[in-house]
Amino acid sequence: MMKHQISSKKAYHETMITIYKLMDKGEENLKPEELKKLSAMVVAAEKYEDEVLGLKPQKEPGSxxxxxxxxxxxxxxxxxxxxxxxxxxxxxxxxxxxxxxxxxxxxxxxxxxxxxxxxxxxxxxx
Missing domain, CATH: 1.10.260.40 (lambda repressor-like DNA-binding domains)
Structure with a gap:
């Protein structure tokens, strides 16, 4: 599995641009290495959003x-x-x-x- 690190807002922004470019191609048109790259970038972006940007929901609904x-x-x-x-x-x-x-x-x-x-x-x- 590829690893992708995001250490700054600039790196996050660049990652999101790449994610959107890959998504625009359409999943069926991506090469296997592009799919791996996309997957790693999405995981890293979500982690950055949750931990740094604070976009994670405060708590899951309990009722x-x-x-x-x-x-x-x-x-x-x-x-x-x-x-x-x-x-x-x-x-x-x-x-x-x-x-x-x-x-x-x-x-x-x-x-x-x-x-x-x-x-x-x-x-x-x-």
Whole structure:
């Protein structure tokens, strides 16, 4: 496995430019050594982003409500818009997210479809 080190913002920027250039070629058009280089650069860029730039999420969601809030934030979606997209009354969604009401299978299915929350996570935390 190739190793790629990033030790400065300049090196990170140069790495990202190379990553985008390789990605623009299309995976099927890359030579095996280019694929190895791309893989090593992506790993190094992610490590740099997590450790130096502080882009790593503070913590993984520990509940369905936290996962829903994170997805709503990512999609810049209000709770009322989410209720509408899930086909729920705002009050029912509020009760589900606050823990006053237990999530049912139709609710979990709709979270999976609308917000693309991992099904395994939903089942583990239901």
């Amino acid at each position: 369905i409500a936290e996962a829903v809030e994170l997805k709503m934030f990512e999609k810049k979606m209000s709770q009322s818009r989410l209720a509408e997209e899930l086909g729920l009354a705002k009050s029912k969604l509020s009760e589900l997210l606050s823990g006053k009401r237990k999530p049912d299978v139709p609710f979990l299915k709709s979270l999976y479809k609308v917000l693309k929350i991992d099904a395994g996570f939903l089942l583990e935390h239901a």
